[in-house]
Amino acid sequence: MQENRPLSGLRVLDVGTRISAPFCAGLLGELGAEVIKVEAPEGDKARGNGPFVEGRSTYFASLNRGKKSVCLDLKTD
Secondary structure (H helix, E strand, O other), rough: OOOOOOOOOOOOEOOOOOHHHHHHHHHHHOOOEEEEEEEEOOOHHHOOOOOOEOOEHHHHHHHHHOOEEEOOOOOOO
């Protein structure tokens, strides 16, 4: 059976933090969109939320699973 991925071919930039935007972008990814997580050099604040496994936030990992990521500093030239 072929999986229904209605957003295949769509690219989404996830520039949000904490819960709402990353969760929404994740849903779009599950529907087939390519999702790119954009973070500042200091990283998303959600990386500091527990629980942690081997020093990594499982909270952050669950919100951003399946996404590509890029670091972007918009405060400097």
